[in-house]
Amino acid sequence: MRKRFFKFFVLIILSIFSLSCVAEIDPLSGKKTYTLLSTQQEIEIGRKVIASAINENEGLYPDREVQSYIKNLGSKIASVTPRQVEYQFFLVNSSDINAFALPGGPIFITRGILLKMENESELAGVIAHELGHINARHHAKFLEKTYGMSILVSILGIALQDSKYSSVILNLAQITGGLLQLKFSRDQENEADALGVRFAYDAGYDPRGILGIFEKFKSLERGQPIEWLSTHPLPDTRIKNVQQMISTQYPNSSRLRQNSQSFIRIKSVLLASKESYDYVSEAKKYIKNNNYSQALSLLNRSIELYGSNQAYTYRALVNLNLKKYYEAINDADRAIDIDSLYFQPLLIKGIAQNRLNRWNESIATLEKGKNLVRDNPDLYYYLGVNYQAIGNRNKAIENLTTALEITDGKRGWETDAQRRLRSLRGY
Numbered sequence: 001m002r003k004r005f006f007k008f009f010v011l012i013i014l015s016i017f018s019l020s021c022v023a024e025i026d027p028l029s030g031k032k033t034y035t036l037l038s039t040q041q042e043i044e045i046g047r048k049v050i051a052s053a054i055n056e057n058e059g060l061y062p063d064r065e066v067q068s069y070i071k072n073l074g075s076k077i078a079s080v081t082p083r084q085v086e087y088q089f090f091l092v093n094s095s096d097i098n099a100f101a102l103p104g105g106p107i108f109i110t111r112g113i114l115l116k117m118e119n120e121s122e123l124a125g126v127i128a129h130e131l132g133h134i135n136a137r138h139h140a141k142f143l144e145k146t147y148g149m150s151i152l153v154s155i156l157g158i159a160l161q162d163s164k165y166s167s168v169i170l171n172l173a174q175i176t177g178g179l180l181q182l183k184f185s186r187d188q189e190n191e192a193d194a195l196g197v198r199f200a201y202d203a204g205y206d207p208r209g210i211l212g213i214f215e216k217f218k219s220l221e222r223g224q225p226i227e228w229l230s231t232h233p234l235p236d237t238r239i240k241n242v243q244q245m246i247s248t249q250y251p252n253s254s255r256l257r258q259n260s261q262s263f264i265r266i267k268s269v270l271l272a273s274k275e276s277y278d279y280v281s282e283a284k285k286y287i288k289n290n291n292y293s294q295a296l297s298l299l300n301r302s303i304e305l306y307g308s309n310q311a312y313t314y315r316a317l318v319n320l321n322l323k324k325y326y327e328a329i330n331d332a333d334r335a336i337d338i339d340s341l342y343f344q345p346l347l348i349k350g351i352a353q354n355r356l357n358r359w360n361e362s363i364a365t366l367e368k369g370k371n372l373v374r375d376n377p378d379l380y381y382y383l384g385v386n387y388q389a390i391g392n393r394n395k396a397i398e399n400l401t402t403a404l405e406i407t408d409g410k411r412g413w414e415t416d417a418q419r420r421l422r423s424l425r426g427y
């Protein structure tokens with residue numbers, strides 16, 4: 001019996017080992033290496049986090065020309081990098097001064113950082129730096145070190161079908177949070193700088209662009225928070241290293257491209273919509289203090305100037321809080337039409353439909369939302385309530401249970417969810 005158990009145990013260990021170790025060619029050194037995460041799995045994880053990253057950064061910037069400009073510039077630089085993964089480039093609405101990448105290829109540039117840039121070589125420098133992190137597998141190394149086997153279980157969806165569903169959601173939530181606040185080490189920053197300078201240069205951009213950004217950040221540092229610096233520390237030695245590297249290894253850099261007509265046009269598009277976004281930032285402060293009427297008038301002004309998905313989403317939220325459910329649905333629909341990857345308006349629309357007793361419509365909306373962001377507790381609560389209302393007992397129990405298992409306990413509906421579950425289970 002014991003022997004049999006031992007054999008079984010060895011078999012388990014071996015299968016875990018074969019599951020976890022992948023031999024791949026390191027794109028930078030060209031040598032064979034063993035990794036826990038395969039490139040395919042890394043791409044898979046990155047893909048799962050895209051919608052959360054967009055949601056946290058308040059949606060995609062609505063202008064198609066701007067998005068395709070970012071995509072073309074990014075793809076051009078990515079094409080000179082040794083690692084070929086699923087590169088994607090997004091400009092997000094956030095006014096934070098930030099840029100970041102996800103494992104396996106997605107790269108995000110905020111509206112806030114682009115507004116601080118003077119020319120195309122600066123944007124190229126920031127994108128090339130993020131490409132440096134992806135090429136050096138810094139995200140994958142973070143995931144391997146922090147989560148180990150549990151990420152493999154999550155991404156391979158081993159437990160997705162069974163009753164441990166909420167533990168998978170919690171795993172994913174943890175990984176999403178970790179990736180969106182990921183801090184790299186000093187060595188990793190230096191490595192990404194060196195690669196970024198090389199990639200920008202090889203793609204035909206003046207590699208001193210990144211130095212322009214560094215200087216800008218140093219001068220802004222005292223006046224306003226710079227999110228990019230909180231995840232990419234910038235000590236003076238780092239700037240000196242890059243200066244020295246460029247002057248010794250990249251001669252004639254000044255002859256490379258510094259700016260373009262496209263950059264100038266894109267920047268003017270962003271500047272033209274800035275006032276509208278500033279009204280949203282102000283409205284958010286009033287929303288925080290539950291001053292919805294003041295928030296509403298600011299959001300009306302914002303939408304008059306430029307109807308962004310972000311402004312429509314916040315106005316939908318305000319209307320929801322003012323119990324104007326039809327208006328909330330209308331605004332949410334405008335936001336969804338502009339940006340189908342934005343989770344927040346789907347959640348607001350689903351809640352408004354729930355309040356109007358439109359159970360089936362609310363279910364359809366929230367299930368769509370679940371395909372984008374899987375770890376939102378409110379989503380499961382309202383799905384549970386809807387399913388209970390249409391008499392689908394199993395789905396009601398499943399969603400309410402998940403809601404309670406993943407909530408932070410401060411959502412306000414916890415007691416109601418427990419009461420519903422007791423009555424659904426018949427005790």
Ligand SMILES: [Zn+2]
Nearest residue numbers: 184189192232
């Ligand atoms: Zn960095």
